[in-house]
Amino acid sequence: MSANVKGALLMMGSMVAFVINDSFLRLTEGSIPLFQLIFVRGLAATALIFALATWMGALRTRLSPMDRTLVGLRALAEITTSYFFLNALFNMPLGNLNAIMQVVPLTVTLGTALVYREAVGWRRMLAIVVGLCGVLLIIRPGAEGFNQWSLYALAAVLGVTARDLITRRLSPAAPGLSVTLGTSFAVTAAAGLASLTEAWAPIGAQNAGFIAGSAVFIFAGYFLSIQVMRVGEVGFVAPFRYTGLVVAMIVGFAVFDEIPTLLTLLGAVIVIATGLFTFYRERQLSRA
Template identity: 65%
Template sequence: MSPNAAGALLMMASMAFFTLNDTMLKLTAGEVPLFQLLCVRSLITCGLILATRNRLGVLHFRFGRRDWGLIFLRAAAEVIVAYCFLKALFNMPLANLTAIMQVVPLAVTLASALILRETVGWRRMLAIAVGFFGVLLIVKPGAEGFNVWSLYALFAVIGVTVRDLLTRGLSPGVPGMSVTFMTAASVAVAAGLASLTEDWVAIDWDTGLMIVGSAVFIMGGYFCSIQVMRVGDVSFNAPFRYTGLIWALIIGWLVFGEWPGLLTQIGAVIVVTTGVFTFYRERKLSGR
């Protein structure tokens, strides 16, 4: 198998794992308070990372003050993302939320141009503008389909964009698994403190299995997303990120009986198409 083929399979696997994680969490909606759910899931994730230490990737914490600062800022962004994403996940169709999240690569490209002063040509800027128009079709501002949960999804997009920009600033020597562990630990601590404002509930066997399954799937997603950065051409692998929308459509229909409306479908196609075009232009310019 060529490196690019392996990378494409890893990217598709990571999207499948992340979507299955979202499915497990959505199935627990209402059974466990949100902050308790986040705390327990994150603690299990930390345990899995420690149990697989140095198998999925190097794990150490010997890095400089600047990297520590970026990691803590990134962890704070992840706490906001986790909260906003789950609030949206529990209250809107899985495919709709996933379609909105597909705009993240476009948002990162735009933020890189505005904040990091990276060069972005007019073609990619036009693709970004069209992509955001696709998001408007999905969230339907001013229409009956738009509600506060759509705002939570958009806040999650902003949080992920900030998180990814902070990740770009990390030194190459900082292990991905170390960043993953610090992120999960930060979410566990923040959610644990926030959960003091609400009563914890007993977790039954079925709900507990879903939470454990969520932790396992998100670890699979982390592992594949880390490995894909080491195999093949990143610009070739990146468009396969959009297979997450296919997974969300299939699982949303089979598990929750959800299917997005026509405007949402059109918006999703626009977002995916503009995203793929952006990656194509980046690859073409890199080759030049």
């Protein structure tokens, strides 16, 4: 099996794991207050990530002052993203939410041009504009299906974009797994403090199983995404991230009886096509 094939399989596995994680949280059906849910899931996930970081020898706390600042900002972006994403998760179709999140590679490309002044040619800029139009087809402003949760999904996109832009400025000396552990700890701690403002709900055996499953699969998603960076060419492997959208729509239909509209499917296809084109152009430019 070639390195590229291994990388593609790892990427698909990572995306599937993240979708299953979301599905387990969704199955709690809002019976557990949001901050309590994030906190309890975070405790389990952080423990698993800590064990993995220790096993891989990637647990380092000595970071440069700049890296420490960036890790703090990244954690803040992740906390914001978690709040908006999980609110959207419980209140809109799983496939629609994942389709909107697939625009992140385009917004990150746009962000590098606006924030870091990196050169982005007219072809990729056009792809970004077309991709954003695809998102508009999914959320359909002014239509009956558009509500505050669509705005929450867009806020989650901005949060992930900010997180990824901050990550690009981390030095190579900052181990990815240590950064992930720090972020997971920060999200868990913030949710724990926020949960003190609301009444806790008892967690039955079924919901405990859902939370445990969510923690295991988000851990698996992190682990596989780290392994992806170790094998294969990024330009070849990256497009396989769209596996998550296909799986989300299948799970949404099979588990939650969600049937995407034709406009949603069209918007998803446009977002995927423009994302693939962006990956293709970046690969060409890197080779040049």
